[in-house]
Amino acid sequence: xxxxxxxxxxxxxxxxxxxxxxxxxxxxxxxxxxxxxxxxxxxxxxxxxxxxxxxxxxxxxxxxxxxxxxxxxxxxxxxxxxxxxxxxxxxxxxxxxxxxxxxxxxxxxxxxxxxxxxxxxxxxxxxxxxxxxxxxxxxxxxxxxxxxxxxxxxxxxxxxxxxxxxxxxxxxxxxxxxxxxxxxxxxxxxxxxxxxxxxxxxxxxxxxxxxxxxxxxxxxxxxxxxxxxxxxxxxxxxxxxxxxxxxxxxxxxxxxxxxxxxxxxxxxxxxxxxxxxxxxxxxxxxxxxxxxxxxxxxxxxxxxxxxxxxxxxxxxxxxxxxxxxxxxxxxxxx
Amino acid sequence: xxxxxxxxxxxxxxxxxxxxxxxxxxxxxxxxxxxxxxxxxxxxxxxxxxxxxxxxxxxxxxxxxxxxxxxxxxxxxxxxxxxxxxxxxxxxxxxxxxxxxxxxxxxxxxxxxxxxxxxxxxxxxxxxxxxxxxxxxxxxxxxxxxxxxxxxxxxxxxxxxxxxxxxxxxxxxxxxxxxxxxxxxxxxxxxxxxxxxxxxxxxxxxxxxxxxxxxxxxxxxxxxxxxxxxxxxxxxxxxxxxxxxxxxxxxxxxxxxxxxxxxxxxxxxxxxxxxxxxxxxxxxxxxxxxxxxxxxxxxxxxxxxxxxxxxxxxxxxxxxxxxxxxxxxxxxxx
Numbered sequence: 001x002x003x004x005x006x007x008x009x010x011x012x013x014x015x016x017x018x019x020x021x022x023x024x025x026x027x028x029x030x031x032x033x034x035x036x037x038x039x040x041x042x043x044x045x046x047x048x049x050x051x052x053x054x055x056x057x058x059x060x061x062x063x064x065x066x067x068x069x070x071x072x073x074x075x076x077x078x079x080x081x082x083x084x085x086x087x088x089x090x091x092x093x094x095x096x097x098x099x100x101x102x103x104x105x106x107x108x109x110x111x112x113x114x115x116x117x118x119x120x121x122x123x124x125x126x127x128x129x130x131x132x133x134x135x136x137x138x139x140x141x142x143x144x145x146x147x148x149x150x151x152x153x154x155x156x157x158x159x160x161x162x163x164x165x166x167x168x169x170x171x172x173x174x175x176x177x178x179x180x181x182x183x184x185x186x187x188x189x190x191x192x193x194x195x196x197x198x199x200x201x202x203x204x205x206x207x208x209x210x211x212x213x214x215x216x217x218x219x220x221x222x223x224x225x226x227x228x229x230x231x232x233x234x235x236x237x238x239x240x241x242x243x244x245x246x247x248x249x250x251x252x253x254x255x256x257x258x259x260x261x262x263x264x265x266x267x268x269x270x271x272x273x274x275x276x277x278x279x280x281x282x283x284x285x286x287x288x289x290x291x292x293x294x295x296x297x298x299x300x301x302x303x304x305x306x307x308x309x310x311x312x313x314x315x316x317x318x319x320x321x322x323x324x325x326x327x328x329x330x331x332x333x334x
Numbered sequence: 335x336x337x338x339x340x341x342x343x344x345x346x347x348x349x350x351x352x353x354x355x356x357x358x359x360x361x362x363x364x365x366x367x368x369x370x371x372x373x374x375x376x377x378x379x380x381x382x383x384x385x386x387x388x389x390x391x392x393x394x395x396x397x398x399x400x401x402x403x404x405x406x407x408x409x410x411x412x413x414x415x416x417x418x419x420x421x422x423x424x425x426x427x428x429x430x431x432x433x434x435x436x437x438x439x440x441x442x443x444x445x446x447x448x449x450x451x452x453x454x455x456x457x458x459x460x461x462x463x464x465x466x467x468x469x470x471x472x473x474x475x476x477x478x479x480x481x482x483x484x485x486x487x488x489x490x491x492x493x494x495x496x497x498x499x500x501x502x503x504x505x506x507x508x509x510x511x512x513x514x515x516x517x518x519x520x521x522x523x524x525x526x527x528x529x530x531x532x533x534x535x536x537x538x539x540x541x542x543x544x545x546x547x548x549x550x551x552x553x554x555x556x557x558x559x560x561x562x563x564x565x566x567x568x569x570x571x572x573x574x575x576x577x578x579x580x581x582x583x584x585x586x587x588x589x590x591x592x593x594x595x596x597x598x599x600x601x602x603x604x605x606x607x608x609x610x611x612x613x614x615x616x617x618x619x620x621x622x623x624x625x626x627x628x629x630x631x632x633x634x635x636x637x638x639x640x641x642x643x644x645x646x647x648x649x650x651x652x653x654x655x656x657x658x659x660x661x662x663x664x665x666x667x668x
Contacts, residue, residue, distance in 0.1 A: 003656075005560055005561040006561055007559070007560070007561035008520070008524065008532050008535075008536060008560075008561075009517050009520040009521065009524075009532055009533065009536075010513075010516045010517055010520050011516070011520060012561070012563075012649060012650075012651075013561070013650060014561045014562065014563050014650065014651045014652070014653055015650060015651065015652045015653065016561075016562075016653050016656050016657075017652050017653065017654055018654060018655060018656050018659065081644075081652045094535075094539045094542075095524075095528075095532065095535050095536065095539060096539070096560050096561075148648070150644055150647045150648050152642070152643030152644050152646075152647050153643055154642040154643045157640075158640070159640075159642060159643070160640040160641065160642025160643065161642075169643070169644070171644055171648075173648070173650065177647075177648030177649055177650045178648070178649040178650070179344075179647065179648050179649035180648065182344045182345070182346075182649075183343050183344055186342070186343040186344055186345060187343065190342065190343075190429075194429075198342050198343055198429070199343065201342075201428075201429050202342060202343075202429065205428045205429060205430070208428075225341070226339055226341070226342075226430050227339040227340055227341035227342075227346070227347070227348045227350075227430075228348065228350075229346075229348050277642060277643035277646055278643065279643050279644075279646050279647030279648075280647070281647065299646075299647075301646060306491075306492070306493075306494040307494065307641065308486075308488040308493060308494025308495075308611060309486030309487055309488050309493070309494065309503070309611035309612065309613050310415075310484055310486050310503070310505055310613075312486075312611055312613050312633075312635060313484045313486050313511075313513065313613030313614070313615065313633075314482070314484050314505075314507070314511030314512070314513050314514065314613075315346060315511055315512040315513040315516075316346075316347055316348065316349060316507065316511045316512070317346075317348045317349065318348070318349045318351050318415045319348055319349065319350050319351065320351055320352060321352060322337075322350050322352050323350075325352065
């Protein structure tokens with residue numbers, strides 16, 4: 001059973017998940033072979049029995065669960081960082097606070113085929129992946145223990161992947177994570193000072209300046225953020241104010257999925273198929289008071305540099321490629 | 335010229351340092367060979383002309399600067415993230431704030447010999463490294479533009495090193511980094527609530543419980559923190575309250591250096607010479623008001639796991655080894 005522990009100085013929570021230690025790559029520095037053999041891949045069509053039972057899937061009507069015939073499939077993570085059963089049981093000992101590691105940890109298998117990947121899936125298939133994410137968020141929001149749901153993707157070994165069959169993940173947490181708390185505070189401070197949503201204002205200024213914009217669609221703008229932490233960090237932002245990803249209509253999801261595909265293919269072309277992470281920043285769920293101001297976005301971070309002591313010590317990032325240069329390099333590939 | 339930019343949502347600053355792009359490994363995902371050839375190593379004795387001029391060194395009296403005969407040597411980083419000359423010139427454009435990338439970025443060369451490393455240096459030689467750090471902090475504090483000095487070490491490719499000759503680094507920044515701000519807030523909140531230093535109370539509770547302690551010396555306690563972010567994360571903390579590393583006496587530095595060597599050698603034995611980072615957390619400098627409550631420490635982080643999308647998205651860390659287990663595994667090697 002994992003445990004959530006709070007650092008008394010910074011207030012940050014960590015998940016102590018020793019069960020995951022059964023995967024030696026999680027703490028051993030020896031090199032790891034990312035699974036590239038189709039015959040032993042638990043995510044491939046035909047191998048459904050090798051995963052926990054599915055919690056969501058899209059397949060032709062009439063076909064049974066946990067068998068072939070699906071286009072997207074969501075299962076619980078076999079090595080979950082947080083477990084779904086039980087109560088939080090917050091406890092303290094002196095100045096230390098902890099609670100049981102309650103949450104959900106699910107895998108979104110993006111395609112039945114081993115070699116497909118999110119960048120080159122059809123727009124319809126990619127839309128299915130994000131429809132699955134939306135449906136899982138809506139379902140998990142019904143569990144009042146959860147306060148935030150993080151959808152994310154690790155592609156490639158350097159980005160933290162342990163399986164190379166295309167997949168994304170989601171983790172539902174019983175506390176609002178600090179990065180979200182910081183963002184919520186930023187939205188609130190800006191609203192008090194300027195009477196407007198900070199991300200709406202960023203979108204407006206980016207459109208006015210243009211130098212960091214990759215492209216726009218009817219509903220989204222894709223750009224390199226002004227204070228990018230990483231080379232080629234890219235944000236996909238809905239141009240109409242919207243707090244939560246899971247409120248997106250089917251039409252909005254379809255446009256989002258087209259736009260993301262276009263951006264990911266530009267990375268492949270210019271950066272030679274880089275490892276990358278994406279993280280979906282959306283509003284917290286099950287807030288006790290009125291819903292706070294928020295504006296959702298997807299952050300895509302190609303993994304081209306290593307994070308080192310200075311970044312760990314300060315939270316300051318050093319980025320060797322200006323976002324304006326990155327935009328200029330990516331634009332011709334769009 | 336690099337530039338500091340502020341993210342309008344989170345308030346975090348980043349350093350956009352395109353000059354460093356002349357080192358392709360900083361943003362290319364291709365594999366990098368860490369320099370392991372002594373004859374071309376700019377940090378080896380005899381190759382002093384290949385570095386910028388030294389700003390500090392310990393060598394036999396009468397020998398000239400920037401020549402052989404030294405035991406520890408500090409030079410400006412040849413590819414600095416921040417430059418020493420100039421004014422900050424803060425500017426804003428709409429909602430974006432930036433300033434010029436003013437600061438200091440120095441390299442502490444730990445030994446004249448290529449294959450020496452911090453863990454196995456003599457205690458006297460290791461003390462020289464931290465004496466150099468103390469003297470450089472004291473000197474740079476005289477520059478009123480600087481608000482914080484981060485001393486850190488990247489050892490091994492996975493930990494961000496680009497040269498394998500043993501070295502640490504320091505970066506002086508013109509703003510107090512967010513991780514320090516968070517820590518200062520944590521100290522202040524705890525003091526208001528409990529009338530005591532939170533790290534003094536952590537030290538007391540760790541000694542009472544014992545399960546995370548590796549060992550103690552006359553002046554330091556070495557333990558795995560309760561809410562460790564990384565497997566085998568280790569803190570070295572002075573047991574007497576002290577805000578700033580640079581106030582350490584020669585005697586305290588000697589004990590610190592002995593203690594750190596013992597901890598690093600335990601890592602080598604148990605974790606097979608892992609890549610690692612350390613970061614020195616010390617009080618900000620040149621504070622305008624009264625000095626805030628702080629208690630310095632060194633955080634050592636073996637690099638055994640990869641940081642992935644969940645951590646980037648949330649600031650939550652998943653640690654697969656409990657600090658109690660880590661302490662139990664390290665203790666026999668001490």
